[in-house]
Amino acid sequence: MGLVSVTEAEVRHVAALARLGLDAEQIPTIAAELNGILAHMESLSKVNTATLSAVTGVGTAGTPLRVDGGNQIPLARPREAFAPAMRDGFLIVPRLATHEDPESP
Amino acid sequence: MTVPGPSAAELARQHAAGTAPATRSVEQAFARAAEVNTGPSGLNAILWDDREAALGAAAKVADLARQGNQPGPLAGVPVVVKDNIATLTMPTTCGSRILEGYVSPFEATVVTRLRTAGAIIIGKTNMDEFAMGSSTENSAYGPTRNPLDPTRVPGGSSGGSAACVAAGIVRVALGSETGGSVRQPAAFCGIVGVKPTYGRVSRYGLVAFASSLDQVGVFGRSVEDAAIGLGAIAGRDRYDSTSADAAVDDYAATVSETLKGVVIGRPREYFPDSLDARIRERCDAAFDAFRQLGATVRDVSLPHTDLAIPTYYIIAPAEASSNLARFDGVRYGVRAKAATLREMYADTRSHGFGPEVTRRILLGTYVLSAGYYDAYYKKAQEVRALIADDFQKVFDTGVDVLVTPTAPTTAFPIGAKSDPYEMYLSDIFTATANLAGIPALSLPIGRVDGLPVGGQIMAPHFAEAALFRAAFALELALGEAAHR
Numbered sequence: 001m002g003l004v005s006v007t008e009a010e011v012r013h014v015a016a017l018a019r020l021g022l023d024a025e026q027i028p029t030i031a032a033e034l035n036g037i038l039a040h041m042e043s044l045s046k047v048n049t050a051t052l053s054a055v056t057g058v059g060t061a062g063t064p065l066r067v068d069g070g071n072q073i074p075l076a077r078p079r080e081a082f083a084p085a086m087r088d089g090f091l092i093v094p095r096l097a098t099h100e101d102p103e104s105p
Numbered sequence: 106m107t108v109p110g111p112s113a114a115e116l117a118r119q120h121a122a123g124t125a126p127a128t129r130s131v132e133q134a135f136a137r138a139a140e141v142n143t144g145p146s147g148l149n150a151i152l153w154d155d156r157e158a159a160l161g162a163a164a165k166v167a168d169l170a171r172q173g174n175q176p177g178p179l180a181g182v183p184v185v186v187k188d189n190i191a192t193l194t195m196p197t198t199c200g201s202r203i204l205e206g207y208v209s210p211f212e213a214t215v216v217t218r219l220r221t222a223g224a225i226i227i228g229k230t231n232m233d234e235f236a237m238g239s240s241t242e243n244s245a246y247g248p249t250r251n252p253l254d255p256t257r258v259p260g261g262s263s264g265g266s267a268a269c270v271a272a273g274i275v276r277v278a279l280g281s282e283t284g285g286s287v288r289q290p291a292a293f294c295g296i297v298g299v300k301p302t303y304g305r306v307s308r309y310g311l312v313a314f315a316s317s318l319d320q321v322g323v324f325g326r327s328v329e330d331a332a333i334g335l336g337a338i339a340g341r342d343r344y345d346s347t348s349a350d351a352a353v354d355d356y357a358a359t360v361s362e363t364l365k366g367v368v369i370g371r372p373r374e375y376f377p378d379s380l381d382a383r384i385r386e387r388c389d390a391a392f393d394a395f396r397q398l399g400a401t402v403r404d405v406s407l408p409h410t411d412l413a414i415p416t417y418y419i420i421a422p423a424e425a426s427s428n429l430a431r432f433d434g435v436r437y438g439v440r441a442k443a444a445t446l447r448e449m450y451a452d453t454r455s456h457g458f459g460p461e462v463t464r465r466i467l468l469g470t471y472v473l474s475a476g477y478y479d480a481y482y483k484k485a486q487e488v489r490a491l492i493a494d495d496f497q498k499v500f501d502t503g504v505d506v507l508v509t510p511t512a513p514t515t516a517f518p519i520g521a522k523s524d525p526y527e528m529y530l531s532d533i534f535t536a537t538a539n540l541a542g543i544p545a546l547s548l549p550i551g552r553v554d555g556l557p558v559g560g561q562i563m564a565p566h567f568a569e570a571a572l573f574r575a576a577f578a579l580e581l582a583l584g585e586a587a588h589r
Binding site: 052 | 454
């Protein structure tokens with residue numbers, strides 16, 4: 001794999017993506033722990049997986065990725081336009097099915 | 106530790122016949138819990154209980170029996186359930202502060218099925234937070250202690266359930282498995298633990314950790330207890346689209362005194378030179394017992410075994426980072442006070458999650474992030490396919506089951522492992538079955554320095570009956586030697 005080690009800036013970036021608030025003094029420790037763990041993952045890079053076919057579900061086409069970042073995609077229409085019902089800014093949806101419900105036909 | 110009491114099957118028979126009231130069995134379970142002290146100052150194994158509801162349910166079983174109705178294969182049998190399985194009258198906190206006080210509005214299918222089988226849910230058990238750990242030290246409610254030696258861990262993450270069975274409070278308990286969280290604590294506590302095939306048991310109401318690996322598992326005091334417990338919860342559920350529509354065998358009926366014609370594989374990668382010689386001896390004695398039962402023992406190879414831990418600790422945290430995104434202070438549990446929505450998310454999550462969960466969310470987010478996805482997550486998925494293929498190739502050669510040690514050590518002292526990766530290596534012999542999706546079972550095969558050693562049996566997909574057949578025969582052959 002030969003990846004660069006996890007920097008403190010990357011820990012802050014990843015924490016922001018994961019919506020975790022970390023204290024400044026935690027960050028060097030977490031960076032060191034992640035580097036310690038990821039060092040053990042290097043063994044995977046030596047494994048030849050070229051012969052695996054797409055049937056394994058990990059084909060060469062890859063997975064479409066969105067950009068890392070927090071900006072939300074603006075809605076084309078207001079939520080009220082497609083929500084079944086709204087109250088106090090929340091969407092009202094039907095309750096979950098439960099075991100007390102009759103079996104569906 | 107002496108453990109009194111009849112088997113789950115015998116208890117159910119007594120309750121159904123009316124020779125012993127189910128309420129008495131429930132009272133006895135609570136009395137035993139008090140005697141061994143399952144509270145925070147003792148084993149710290151039970152987080153929540155509901156005596157009133159349990160006694161009410163037991164009285165209903167007694168009524169059914171009096172009216173001549175069949176109250177089910179677990180009639181009046183007290184059971185405990187891991188705290189990440191949704192119940193209606195007790196909290197479901199996953200051992201985490203972030204879900205403190207959360208009571209599910211719906212019930213897990215496995216709980217409904219246990220109740221339908223007549224079982225009485227008496228409590229919810231301690232666990233590593235969100236099932237992330239191998240020792241039950243990561244609970245927000247403090248560590249669980251091993252009933253056989255309270256200075257040691259019970260294993261994890263389902264340590265509370267294992268401790269309750271080992272302490273003689275219940276004969277059957279539910280846990281959950283992602284990388285060995287039922288089998289490893291079963292091994293550390295000297296009891297039986299079974300992880301079924303991926304898809305065998307509904308996960309509706311099991312709080313998700315790593316969805317491509319998670320399964321509900323069952324602990325039993327004996328192989329029969331575990332077989333009856335699994336039989337009660339297995340099978341297709343319309344609320345879980347990943348549950349399989351495969352026939353469920355009568356596992357308790359697979360009892361066999363002979364294994365004539367059965368081929369047992371001994372994968373050499375599970376017996377490295379570094380393996381504790383005393384654990385190896387216990388395994389050798391189990392192989393001797395299998396030969397005497399008429400089975401053939403064959404050396405086999407699962408060449409990608411050493412890649413299981415790196416693979417598992419990429420896939421599981423990656424899936425966890427996604428699954429645990431839902432705990433944001435809006436939908437469940439506690440909510441931190443903050444000036445803005447984003448600050449509220451961050452404050453809720455950083456105060457609600459413990460250190461190991463935080464570490465795994467960061468690790469998972471990192472391996473999924475742009476630039477690292479192919480090198481880590483995609484690669485791990487590919488290696489996972491190779492690990493699964495190893496098992497398939499061996500089973501294709503006519504091997505019926507594989508036998509290995511369950512864990513590389515016996516129960517270690519509380520606080521002994523501070524390095525995260527060292528703790529992860531506790532799962533070295535168990536994570537492979539989760540990655541491949543196959544069923545596996547741990548049963549006691551002897552002791553080292555008074556501490557239990559577990560033997561693991563693994564079988565092809567949906568061949569739980571083969572697991573139980575081998576386990577029944579070995580349990581019978583080893584007898585008391587399994588516990589000394």
